[in-house]
Amino acid sequence: MPSDAQHLPVLYESALALLEVCAGGWYIDATCGLGGHSHGILERSAPGGRLLMIDRDPQALAIAEERLAGYANRFESHCGSFSDMAVVAEESGYNQVDGILFDLGVSSLQLDEPQRGFSFLHDGPLDMRMNPTTGASAADLVNHAEESALADLIYLYGEERRARRVARAIVAARPLRSTAQLAEVVDRAVGFSGKIHPATRTFQALRIATNSELDELQRALPQTLRLLKPGGVLAVISFHSLEDRIVKQFMQRESQDCICPPELPVCRCDHHAMLTRLTRKPVIADEAEVAANPRARSAKLRAARRTEAAA
Ligand SMILES: C[S@@+](CC[C@H](N)C(=O)[O-])C[C@H]1O[C@@H](n2cnc3c(N)ncnc32)[C@H](O)[C@@H]1O
Numbered sequence: 354m355p356s357d358a359q360h361l362p363v364l365y366e367s368a369l370a371l372l373e374v375c376a377g378g379w380y381i382d383a384t385c386g387l388g389g390h391s392h393g394i395l396e397r398s399a400p401g402g403r404l405l406m407i408d409r410d411p412q413a414l415a416i417a418e419e420r421l422a423g424y425a426n427r428f429e430s431h432c433g434s435f436s437d438m439a440v441v442a443e444e445s446g447y448n449q450v451d452g453i454l455f456d457l458g459v460s461s462l463q464l465d466e467p468q469r470g471f472s473f474l475h476d477g478p479l480d481m482r483m484n485p486t487t488g489a490s491a492a493d494l495v496n497h498a499e500e501s502a503l504a505d506l507i508y509l510y511g512e513e514r515r516a517r518r519v520a521r522a523i524v525a526a527r528p529l530r531s532t533a534q535l536a537e538v539v540d541r542a543v544g545f546s547g548k549i550h551p552a553t554r555t556f557q558a559l560r561i562a563t564n565s566e567l568d569e570l571q572r573a574l575p576q577t578l579r580l581l582k583p584g585g586v587l588a589v590i591s592f593h594s595l596e597d598r599i600v601k602q603f604m605q606r607e608s609q610d611c612i613c614p615p616e617l618p619v620c621r622c623d624h625h626a627m628l629t630r631l632t633r634k635p636v637i638a639d640e641a642e643v644a645a646n647p648r649a650r651s652a653k654l655r656a657a658r659r660t661e662a663a664a
Contacts, residue, residue, distance in 0.1 A: 362389030364590055364654045367636045368454060369455060371588050371656040377401040380449035381442060381580065383573065385433040386460040388417030394454070395424040404428040405447045407435050409484040409564075413462050430467045432484075442580050451581040458592040459483070459560065461648075471560060472507045473536035473552045475640065476482040479529060481563045491559045497601060500524045510567075510595065511558030516541045519555055532556075557593065565597060574603045578627045579660035586631065588656040597635065597653045604630050604657045627664065628657035 362368075372386075372639050374380065374397040382391045387407035394404050396447060404427065408414045411432050418430055431441045434453070442448055463483065470480030470491065481491035495503065504520035507513050522542035530533050536552040543551045561567060577587050579602035591597040606612055607628040611620045642649045 361649075362393070363456060363646065363649045363652045364636060364642070365390065365393060367654055368456070368588050368590060369397060370587050371631055371636070371654070372452040372454060374402070374452065375400050379403045379449070381405045381407065381438065381439060381447055381450055381453045382501075383438055383453060383455045384457060385417050385430070386410075386413050386456065386657060387462060388420050388500055391420060391428070391458055394452075395421060395427060396657075398427075402427060405442060405445060405450075406430040407433065407438060407441065409434050410460070411484065411559065411627045413460055416462065434569055436569045436576075438573055438579060439576040441465055450580055451582065452586045452588065453577050453581060455568070455570075455573070455589040457590060457596050465476065467532075470532050471556070473532050473550065473556055476531055476533035479532055479535055481560050483564050489563070491563045492528075494563060495523055495535065496528045506562045507558045509557050509558070510554075510561040511554035512594075513537060513554035513558065518542050561595070567599060570596060570599050571589055573584055574600070578607065578659070579664035583659055585659045586656055587628070587659070588654065590652050590654045592648075592651050592653075597655070600655050601635075604628055604655055606656065625662035626660055627662050629660055631656040631658055 356565055363501065364500050374394050376398060378398045379402065380394045380398065382394060382404060385391050385408040391404060391406050395402065406417060406428055406537045409432065413476065414430055414432050421428060429445050433441060438617050443547065459471055463471050467475035467477035470477045479492040482488055500520050503523060504516045507519050508516035514520060519539055523529065529601065539552040539555045545551055563565050581587060589600045591600055607625050610626050611622055612624045613620050613622045632655050635655050638649035
């Protein structure tokens with residue numbers, strides 16, 4: 354495991370074991386971040402293994418490239434969204450790979466850097482874009498969205514029961530420019546109840562919406578079927594139930610030969626199982642990992658192996 358204490362990759366051993374990283378294998382790390390998992394893949398696939406590293410965060414990718422400079426002749430890196438992975442992978446020859454890893458969500462760099470605006474623990478501009486050079490920020494969203502749209506997204510993506518109250522308070526307090534301002538508004542609207550900070554759910558919702566995270570995942574997963582070679586492994590680490598549900602349902606559906614509605618007497622779907630699930634229940638972090646890295650508490654790892662069926 355990398356000794357860099359600044360970033361402990363979540364479920365590191367389990368993910369690499371499920372991917373069965375081997376000498377000479379070809380891999381895609383769809384969420385390279387600071388390169389923790391990528392480092393393990395490059396180490397274990399030596400001497401001839403190859404890795405395509407993707408991340409939409411240019412700052413993270415630059416750090417990963419520098420950290421992994423010693424392996425530079427064995428990796429390619431691409432700054433962009435993983436929903437475009439098929440095009441990027443095919444263009445760079447990664448179209449029959451041994452494994453694809455997604456470690457979803459935000460990196461420690463994004464969370465800990467106040468300027469990135471992801472966390473209510475540090476005051477900073479209300480940004481939350483994983484790629485800060487493009488698209489609308491969280492401030493654009495909270496200052497311009499209709500109250501009902503804000504309430505819906507806070508309810509759906511944050512699973513916040515008091516979403517209407519939060520949205521009303523946000524609209525009344527506009528314009529909001531900083532993370533501290535937003536956290537205070539949410540705190541005043543709903544107050545502490547239970548263990549988590551009252552702004553946790555609203556921040557999660559705004560982050561998911563700002564980065565279209567669920568849509569990205571839904572668009573990327575089907576592309577992995579044509580990029581994995583038979584026997585290749587897809588491994589996904591998710592951090593909240595909305596992501597995990599998408600991964601679970603995708604793996605379930607793609608591991609069935611027939612997906613016709615049960616009332617149809619004869620199969621008409623012509624679907625073939627493209628995956629065999631390797632994890633019926635998600636792998637989770639043990640107590641030692643959670644103690645060392647509290648973020649691992651909510652991580653769920655699922656994996657599946659590509660069958661021989663044609664894509
Ligand atoms: C949890 S971190 C990955 C950490 C990484 N496994 C490591 O060991 O350093 C998640 C990363 O995924 C990236 N990411 C999230 N959604 C993305 C998307 N749709 N396309 C590309 N990168 C994405 C984020 O920018 C972030 O750097």
